[in-house]
Amino acid sequence: MTEVTMSIWRGDSSGGSFFDYNLERVEGEVVLDVVHRIQATLAPDLACRWNCKAGKCGSCSAEIDGKPSLMCMTRMDTLPNDKITITPMKTFPIIRDLVTDVSFNYVMARQIPPFTPGDPEPDGTYRMQQVDIDRAQEFHKCIECFLCQDVCHVIRDHEVNKLYYAGPRFFVRLASLDMHPLDTVDRRELARQHLGLGFCNITKCCTEVCPEHIKITDNAIIPLKERVVDSSYDPIAWLGRKIRRKVKYTVDQVYALAPAQVAPTALDRLPATAIDDEGKS
Numbered sequence: 489m490t491e492v493t494m495s496i497w498r499g500d501s502s503g504g505s506f507f508d509y510n511l512e513r514v515e516g517e518v519v520l521d522v523v524h525r526i527q528a529t530l531a532p533d534l535a536c537r538w539n540c541k542a543g544k545c546g547s548c549s550a551e552i553d554g555k556p557s558l559m560c561m562t563r564m565d566t567l568p569n570d571k572i573t574i575t576p577m578k579t580f581p582i583i584r585d586l587v588t589d590v591s592f593n594y595v596m597a598r599q600i601p602p603f604t605p606g607d608p609e610p611d612g613t614y615r616m617q618q619v620d621i622d623r624a625q626e627f628h629k630c631i632e633c634f635l636c637q638d639v640c641h642v643i644r645d646h647e648v649n650k651l652y653y654a655g656p657r658f659f660v661r662l663a664s665l666d667m668h669p670l671d672t673v674d675r676r677e678l679a680r681q682h683l684g685l686g687f688c689n690i691t692k693c694c695t696e697v698c699p700e701h702i703k704i705t706d707n708a709i710i711p712l713k714e715r716v717v718d719s720s721y722d723p724i725a726w727l728g729r730k731i732r733r734k735v736k737y738t739v740d741q742v743y744a745l746a747p748a749q750v751a752p753t754a755l756d757r758l759p760a761t762a763i764d765d766e767g768k769s
């Protein structure tokens with residue numbers, strides 16, 4: 489029976505360090521199993537978050553040997569080293585040990601007006617083309633593990649950008665709403681002006697870590713960027729939309745219609761002193 493050393497970062501918001509735990513390797517285990525064995529035998533106060541142990545709740549996100557991963561979906565036999573490091577997600581504030589405060593994501597979620605369908609057909613039903621359903625299906629697989637948010641360098645290394653940048657998980661959400669044929673809200677200016685779509689430089693790191701294999705960059709961010717550019721800079725596309733398509737509500741109109749449903753934009757959350765005339769802190 490071979491041994492493995494799990495080197496786990498432990499601490500809280502005031503600081504911490506790595507603690508090594510030596511255990512026997514057990515065939516078939518995932519990283520979360522080993523963390524549970526450590527809790528059961530060596531460190532009952534080790535904090536980690538988990539729920540399903542099936543890759544579906546998005547709770548057990550951490551960085552395993554430096555890579556943002558789900559602990560419950562990372563098999564030990566895919567990690568060849570005898571010493572494995574586990575650290576909490578770097579992009580979010582530490583609560584304790586492997587548990588981080590991901591509430592930044594819930595603030596960002598509230599910036600985005602929800603799905604808002606128009607009037608139904610005369611027979612009271614809604615109809616969509618199968619091709620439209622197929623296009624958005626991939627986006628609905630998101631389990632909100634926030635690994636894509638964790639790896640995204642725009643906020644991983646630049647805390648101040650959290651004021652201006654929603655991150656890849658919410659670009660997926662914006663794309664799925666923008667591509668929905670029954671939705672009536674135009675969120676493209678919100679994406680461009682307040683949620684920082686332009687900060688993304690298409691590095692695809694988010695796509696690489698997504699446990700649901702959502703093609704975040706190719707299928708959500710790039711099409712969303714193209715739509716935002718069309719709406720902002722292409723006069724022919726703008727005219728074509730005016731002629732062919734239903735007019736969509738702007739986000740401001742939605743705020744006016746349903747102020748309780750949606751939170752103010754990211755910039756509205758900033759203290760006035762934090763922003764200069766160009767909107768930068």
Ligand code: SF4
Nearest residue numbers: 640688690691692694
């Ligand atoms: S592709 Fe964009 S959103 Fe994804 S990690 Fe890179 S910069 Fe961030």
Ligand code: SF4
Nearest residue numbers: 630631633634636698
């Ligand atoms: S898009 Fe993928 S990586 Fe990002 S939160 Fe959803 S499931 Fe996780």
Ligand code: FES
Nearest residue numbers: 540541546548560
């Ligand atoms: S415990 Fe639910 S995704 Fe890992």
